Amino acid sequence: MEDKKAQLLTFFSKYFHNQKIADDTDIFSLGINSLLAMELVMFLEKNFQISIGSEDMEIENFRTINNILALLDRKIPQERAVY
Numbered sequence: 001m002e003d004k005k006a007q008l009l010t011f012f013s014k015y016f017h018n019q020k021i022a023d024d025t026d027i028f029s030l031g032i033n034s035l036l037a038m039e040l041v042m043f044l045e046k047n048f049q050i051s052i053g054s055e056d057m058e059i060e061n062f063r064t065i066n067n068i069l070a071l072l073d074r075k076i077p078q079e080r081a082v083y
Contacts, residue, residue, distance in 0.1 A: 004048070004072055008065055011043050023065045037062065044068070050075040 005023075012021055016030055032040075040062060041052050050072070061071045 004069055005065060007047060008068055011040070021065065025065070026063055027065075028059070028063060044072070048072055048076055 009021060012019075012027070015036060019030055021027065021030075041057075044050065045052055052071075052075070056071065056075070061067055
């Protein structure tokens, strides 16, 4: 899980340079707009080789690092999971 978390924090650090993002920080409160939200979805699909469908496009799935990690755990087949 730490590898996935590190990748997420690296992604967000490009946009929120001086912000400390804890596992339960509401990322949307930091100022994510719709363009950045779509960049996040594309990042997740590309880097974790998953497909995020319309059924996954709930704001709660992307609100915190913990929520994104939970989404990844649901989407990545266990044999491919990196911990």
